Amino acid sequence: MDDLYREMILDHYKNPHKKGLVSPANIDYEEDNPVCGDHIHLTVQLDENNVVKEVGWDGEGCAISQASASMLYESLIGKSLEEIRAINKDEILEMLGIELGPVRLKCALLSLKVLKAGAYGLTAWPGEDED
Amino acid sequence: MDDLYREMILDHYKNPHKKGLVSPANIDYEEDNPVCGDHIHLTVQLDENNVVKEVGWDGEGCAISQASASMLYESLIGKSLEEIRAINKDEILEMLGIELGPVRLKCALLSLKVLKAGAYGLTAWPGEDED
Amino acid sequence: MHTFDTPLDVEAIREDFPILHQEIYPGVPLVYLDNAATSQKPTSVIEAMDDYYRRYNANVHRGVYKMSEDATEAYENGRKKIATLINAASTREVIFTRGTTESLNLVANTWGRVNLKPGDVVISTEMEHHSNIVPWQILAQQIGFEVLYIPITEDGMLDMEAFRGLLDDRVRLVTVAHVSNVMGTINPVKEIIEAAHNMGALVAIDGAQSVPHMLVDVQALDCDFFAFSSHKMLGPTGVGILYGKRTHLEAMPPFLGGGDMIKRVELTGSQWNDLPWKFEAGTPAIAEAIGLGYAVDYLNQIGIEKIHQHEQALTAYALERLSEVPGVRVLGPADPALKGGVAAMVLEDAHAHDVAAILDRAGVAVRAGHHCAMPLHQHYHIAATARASFYLYNTFDEIDHMIEALYTVKETFAR
């Protein structure tokens, strides 16, 4: 089988982790990928030290975008707001473990974009130009 | 010398015939060639039978446009309005006796365009598309 | 056994398209099925532009030297070929733009800006490409008229009864795609034009998906505006066409201001140039208009009627083969005679994006997404489709290839 669709990605796609929004949420942001209509909505609860207590998300889209959201958002629990803000593109790609062209990259990074925009309160975060 | 600038054309350019507007005028029209800023202003006096009694014109521009005006407008005297309206592009080119590319053609035909627009009261006369 | 009935010598045609003869991945030949997005170009078109740049590249209209005259003539020749192709009454009615999108925006920003008032109505459709929705939405917000949409039926046709219900004396313009870029639906534009004209409304047609694939006669249609793109009809990127009836174009204010669209400029005001140049400000897409002219020549040489027949045969075969694949649904009319060569697919188990990615590994290029027709997808409650679209150089074999690859998709997502 094609390495684009590694076992792990298909697993996360078919059985996404942490799916379902949480409320109340300290971070609440959603966005589309205009390329293909992928959609991700993220909610995050922080504790009094700005550490992630719980996450929940909703969305629809391709296997890459949804698996990436499932893996990334699950990994947030226990991280501080600062640590979240520091997560970069390369970490996501490493987590997914696949090579992606520029268009699929947008699918893979939609979850990160939503996270950063939510965490910074911006629609674009510093460094996005480097894509 | 280049056949573009035949003796006759240079003669008409240097000593234009019928230059100077007439008044009152039954036909009075002026127009530019946007390509090079050539300008021609034509005035025509008709008698009671709609036959050209007198013409006068003013203008500035290149040798081709000005010589063409000088030759064409001089030839109008004694023609009927109907005859004027029937003058076509080929007659002008024959009169000039030179081969012209599409851009210089506009210079050569500016005098005709002004004449037709004046005679028809239109800014474009039927058949201009065929250029 | 299927008999492959086509009037075209497809193998000979494929020889004219250098791009088709390549392996996209080692050992994987290209199967290009994204023609609704953009078409490939025959050698004659590529070489015509090459020749322009190597032999007579010069700015047009204002040069008196040989190369500029040659360039001007070639550029205006491109216009003549387009005028003949769509049977415009005059070359003055053919305006070069960047593409369908700019053409439709031009109509909105010139005709629309002076003719639409609060209380007026513009009718578009639910199956439109964004380029025939967004310009009207933007203008409506500035001016305050209303945009209404002809709904679509379950099988992807315009609901003509609903259209007649929308059509009252507030309607100034009906603007509609000739052929849907998602479902391939061939809309009854002649009927729409007649009905609209009877109510005193004008009609603009988005012909991006019709002109490349079928004969269009703007005078027979009696449409007021007609927009299409070069790059979808074997021509280069960077140029498109707006046809408009001369009387409308004469009455409209200009679109962009600058060189070539004026007769005279003074510090206090300006005087516009004659048609069509009044709407062509600045240095135009010269090489592109020339290349487009050669694309028209190529289409005429093959024969647009025959191309249409070939595509209908391909579409019929594709629809039949797709109906055999479990869990695949194709949007739009089921009857291939009612549609252009487009098949937008929804797979039960896999997202369109994943379908296209797996097809790509098999060399099959299809497009995944909303195809700039989000409202249509919203109508069907689908985020995205995987769209295969055909052209004169596609073969029945290539459709078999696609079907095979679809089974790989199903396997992957069934695991």
Add this chain to the structure above:
Amino acid sequence: MHTFDTPLDVEAIREDFPILHQEIYPGVPLVYLDNAATSQKPTSVIEAMDDYYRRYNANVHRGVYKMSEDATEAYENGRKKIATLINAASTREVIFTRGTTESLNLVANTWGRVNLKPGDVVISTEMEHHSNIVPWQILAQQIGFEVLYIPITEDGMLDMEAFRGLLDDRVRLVTVAHVSNVMGTINPVKEIIEAAHNMGALVAIDGAQSVPHMLVDVQALDCDFFAFSSHKMLGPTGVGILYGKRTHLEAMPPFLGGGDMIKRVELTGSQWNDLPWKFEAGTPAIAEAIGLGYAVDYLNQIGIEKIHQHEQALTAYALERLSEVPGVRVLGPADPALKGGVAAMVLEDAHAHDVAAILDRAGVAVRAGHHCAMPLHQHYHIAATARASFYLYNTFDEIDHMIEALYTVKETFAR
């Protein structure tokens, strides 16, 4: 004896431009001196577009298959090269348009439409190209602001004192050519930008004649908008650039509506895409942006500083030789250090059109007319000039050729 001092190996450069090696009429080699109208293209640019059409032609942005990804990358690479060339802070500030004309119209129709009110002032100049006059005139008529013009001095410079007199707190925008396309005057844009910013006005620069010929750093200039065209800088027709500061671009409404410029379209309204795509509606000029990227590579490889030096040497020589021809006057600064490689000539006995026509018979391509700068010509009470303009591949010999042909003109009209 003149020593021809140039940092360029012009003979080697000419080998890269196939068009230069031809006879325009039998036995008459081409001398191309119409570079201000459009430049010629090196083989690398022509071949890059050819390669695109033969190998990876596909629509950009929305395709997940290999060819579309390659096309997208190449297209966006063109943008990166432009961003680096002009030192934009981000690729998001680089918008592809059809050319300088569309770029300036874009600013007028978006920034202008929301920021200009009756009573406001836009300052342009008397030496502007029509593309930086007409868009403001059209908008002024719709909105009711005023357009004022910086006058020019007898020797073709902007009257900076008069500019300071015009600059009051009603001024919202100053829009000015970096280099005049008729006189070659290099305007003091940095000084203008500082003065305008001090009064709270923005500044748009028409860089059509500067970017091809000299180093431009938009951040060092601190301009708000900067417009230029591909076809004048060794690139193809059909594409141009608008640079804008990100904060302005973010705040501006979109220009054209359609595909690619939206994030989401619903029947009730739409949401715009991120920069720069918010301003790029529809299929862009893909092959052209790719070709332009190769033009930038070529300019960088030769060195823009060296090109500038070469042109200044050519201009100095041309001005000197022209001063020897009786009855010839050249518009603009007499000092070649103050101007780009342009010489707009007025001949005592002959109309510019006739000059150009006779030069053409000698193979010398110059442009005759008002060069889309009628107000400038009105200022000098001249209907037309014959303009020679130089680029990296021109030689001192070619200037000699032109001078010789000018003597033929004089002879013809002296008879």
